Amino acid sequence: VDQLLQHIVNALILGGTYALLGIGLTLIFGIMRVVNFTHGELYAFGAYMMYLWVMLAGANFYLALLLAVLLGVALGALIELVLLRRLAGADIDTTMLVMIGAWIAMQNLEQFTWSGVAKSINTPFSSTPLVLGPISVSWNRLFVFVVASALIIATHALINRSKLGKAMRATFQDRETAALMGVQIHRVHTATFAIGSGLAAAAGALLGPVFVAYPSMGDLASLKAFAVVILGGLGSIPGATIGGFILAFMEELGAGYVSSGFRDGMGFLLIIGILLLKPTGLFAQRERIG
């Protein structure tokens, strides 16, 4: 039972960052109809920015985190403006191919810039973990969980309360009608992609110091984000939030009780299972064929 409790706590902490990744991806797909293959590269970008500011520039850890997220937002806006703006109205396969091209270029540029050697990032947290009875949690992971939860809540508030959020929801429901009602679709797209990218960069910046930063870290992040999004239903933000936690639980329990080699495979088994049983995902209402 103690072991199970520990697994549950680990899963909760990991789930927060998976949810961050998933929300960004599902936001971009729901509003822009773009399958964002660069999502994982934004995640890696966040981790490398932490490395750059903390380890190379010697900046304050919290300041570096803020900078990493803001730079992720800026990079996302840049990708949207340069690559996607001119493809507005193109079919989904065309944008997908462009995003795959961008993904390959970005990942190899990362490898070229930072070399293939994994980089570790120092944190200001004490290395003695917080022990609560049978459970122990490192302070760093606790911090990750708190920040991730705050970002998830902030995103929900942004979508549901702000004016920009209203424009995003309107675009999600019906792009043409929203445009007729005076919503600046282009600006909504740029904002959406920037926010989604910022969330991915935040996830990378948070997890980079927990693990290490390496060039292909984005691949797994992308695939996990896809798993989370399929689980919750494409375009559903509550779905992505819960999907993130479900994936983390499956991984923790799979790694703990089956085989640690299959930890990263759980997500894919989950996707295949979901598509067999309930192809619309757990939380999407709309029909997905068409």
Next chain:
Amino acid sequence: VKRLSTLALWAVLLSVPWWLSSLYVLHVLIMTGIFMIAAMSLNLLLGYTGQLSLGHVAFFGIGAYTSSLVSLGFTVHLLPNWAVTLEPKPVWFGMLMGILMAALCGWVIGKISFKVRGAYFVIVSVSFAEVVRLVALNWLELTQGPMALNNIPVLRLGVPGSFEFAFLRKPANYYLVLLVGSLAYLLIARLVHSRAGRAMIALRENEPLAASVGIDVTRYLVLATLVSAGIAGAAGTLYAHYVRIVDPDVFSFIYTVTMVIMVISGGKGTLLGPIVGGLIFGLLPEVLRAFSIQPELQWVIYGVLMILIVYFLPAGIVPAVRHGWRGEKAAAPPTAAATPAGVR
């Protein structure tokens, strides 16, 4: 004229090992040919049914692993005290099994995943390839995991002992790849010009309309996946018995991307597209290496080229050239067909 140029092309293709002195270049041609076959099989799905399979390398790898394992033999414990042993079998039999196994996987994946389309199918296919890679990496008893399968035998034909021919040297392998490639080309050409092929194109263009005139959409999609997976598996078996070492890296996503680039640059939905695209992107790494460009930058160039092709040649090289050639000949004004097909 067309007949003559076809004959000339065949003469060139068949005579390559005679006038090409560099064995290294021949090796590059063999590898390019193997990936061209894989790209041709991807084109059947991507170009003719319009479904983007980003897990295509899974079929390639399954073909390679199955063929190697059947010809090497193996013992696995499915339960702690229940082992299954397979004695080594002849290589041609292994290759056949590799193709069948890949086709079977294609059929299963098609059955499962064509409940969904578009973005969902893409993600399912990626996930499938990743699961297969993890199995290859972790099922040590069967696949040796990262230690790789070594000393894979080469293909031998004929009667053992008396008259036997081994595909050991590069020219022999070149002809083997050429033969399999031609067969794959013929099979795909026959298929897309048949009733089934017209059904596939119909559902690529307008699925609800195709369904409404009575085309069984899922059946044709599954058929296309089965054939496509089988051909990709054939390419995988050629790879295994030519390179003679197979490790989980054959499932690398980058191979799928290479195939996708070959298809879209050459022209998806054309028979010649994957061949032209395959030739360009099979030889490009060697050209870039000659300019001593690092591999990371080579992939950056690939990525950027892919984006540029989608922007400026959305239909691919073959349709663009064909269009330009016809346009010049007839001096016809540009028609509606000149609008990029990819941007609708």
